[in-house]
Amino acid sequence: MSRPSLAFRDAGLRFGDRVLWQGLDLDIEPGEFVAVLGPNGSGKTSLLRAILGQTELSAGAITAGGTVGYVPQQHAEDSDTMMLRGRDLVGFGVDGGRWGFGLRGMARRRAAVDKAIEQVGAEAFANRPVGLLSGGEQQRLRIAQALTRDPAVLLCDEPLASLDLASQQVVVDLLDTRRRRDDTSILFVTHELNPVLPFVDRVLYLAGGSFRIGTVDEVMNSRTLSTLYGSPVEVLRIGGRLVVVGGEDDHHCSTHAYPGDVLGTDVGFAVAGEDL
Numbered sequence: 001m002s003r004p005s006l007a008f009r010d011a012g013l014r015f016g017d018r019v020l021w022q023g024l025d026l027d028i029e030p031g032e033f034v035a036v037l038g039p040n041g042s043g044k045t046s047l048l049r050a051i052l053g054q055t056e057l058s059a060g061a062i063t064a065g066g067t068v069g070y071v072p073q074q075h076a077e078d079s080d081t082m083m084l085r086g087r088d089l090v091g092f093g094v095d096g097g098r099w100g101f102g103l104r105g106m107a108r109r110r111a112a113v114d115k116a117i118e119q120v121g122a123e124a125f126a127n128r129p130v131g132l133l134s135g136g137e138q139q140r141l142r143i144a145q146a147l148t149r150d151p152a153v154l155l156c157d158e159p160l161a162s163l164d165l166a167s168q169q170v171v172v173d174l175l176d177t178r179r180r181r182d183d184t185s186i187l188f189v190t191h192e193l194n195p196v197l198p199f200v201d202r203v204l205y206l207a208g209g210s211f212r213i214g215t216v217d218e219v220m221n222s223r224t225l226s227t228l229y230g231s232p233v234e235v236l237r238i239g240g241r242l243v244v245v246g247g248e249d250d251h252h253c254s255t256h257a258y259p260g261d262v263l264g265t266d267v268g269f270a271v272a273g274e275d276l
């Protein structure tokens with residue numbers, strides 16, 4: 001069997017008395033697409049930060065089988081970034097030390113940037129300032145930035161947030177192409193499962209200090225999520241889409257409704273509760 005791209009061994013993370021997750025034993029295989037779900041504050045971003053070594057685990061270990069690439073959450077970028085050309089943003093992903101200085105190093109760096117831009121189909125806008133690009137175009141450049149390092153695993157933190165449906169599809173197709181062609185594993189943090197439902201091999205669902213890992217059918221069902229949340233949760237399939245209703249825990253008295261879902265505008269999944 002091939003070496004896992006990521007191996008979690010009895011991994012746990014807590015802040016003070018608050019356990020985000022613990023006892024996580026998981027091998028993520030090359031080319032596997034794993035969606036990481038859970039309510040706000042359940043520790044999804046912290047999981048990515050722990051993989052990147054930016055947050056220290058409270059217990060256990062995480063081992064990466066190769067280079068880890070990271071596509072961060074889309075924030076309003078600072079004005080300096082907005083003035084950069086797209087290809088300069090992509091260039092930040094290249095480790096200068098790896099290519100060395102001098103003309104040869106510069107040429108190799110440029111080739112890595114060109115290749116990444118080509119892989120995301122961003123040639124037409126890579127020379128324009130980031131601030132003039134659409135959200136979808138910016139997101140493609142962020143993925144290109146991560147690809148410059150030829151990652152064995154790509155960590156994506158809500159990469160579809162604030163993108164329209166067409167741009168979501170472009171981003172998801174890019175990631176799917178990458179994992180199929182290069183066996184890159186995808187760890188995909190999202191509140192919107194439906195856009196990636198056809199691609200997901202397994203779901204890691206974090207909630208209430210615990211987790212469930214398994215196929216979509218194994219995790220996204222009323223019984224499993226009710227047990228995880230410790231309160232009634234109903235999972236409905238409507239027109240091929242998943243809608244999750246209910247789901248509160250000690251830490252999250254608020255509920256999670258993602259605009260459009262329950263209204264049927266095909267955005268994603270909803271954890272909906274009393275405020276609906």
Ligand SMILES: Nc1ncnc2c1ncn2[C@@H]1O[C@H](COP(=O)(O)OP(=O)(O)OP(=O)(O)O)[C@@H](O)[C@H]1O
Binds near residue numbers: 020039041042043045
């Ligand atoms: N360094 C830290 N020290 C203390 N608490 C922290 C630290 N980092 C994160 N937390 C807390 O851990 C919890 C989990 O945060 P995290 O950002 O991982 O959640 P999340 O599941 O990604 O949430 P969201 O869906 O809102 O993005 C939050 O309550 C956060 O405030």
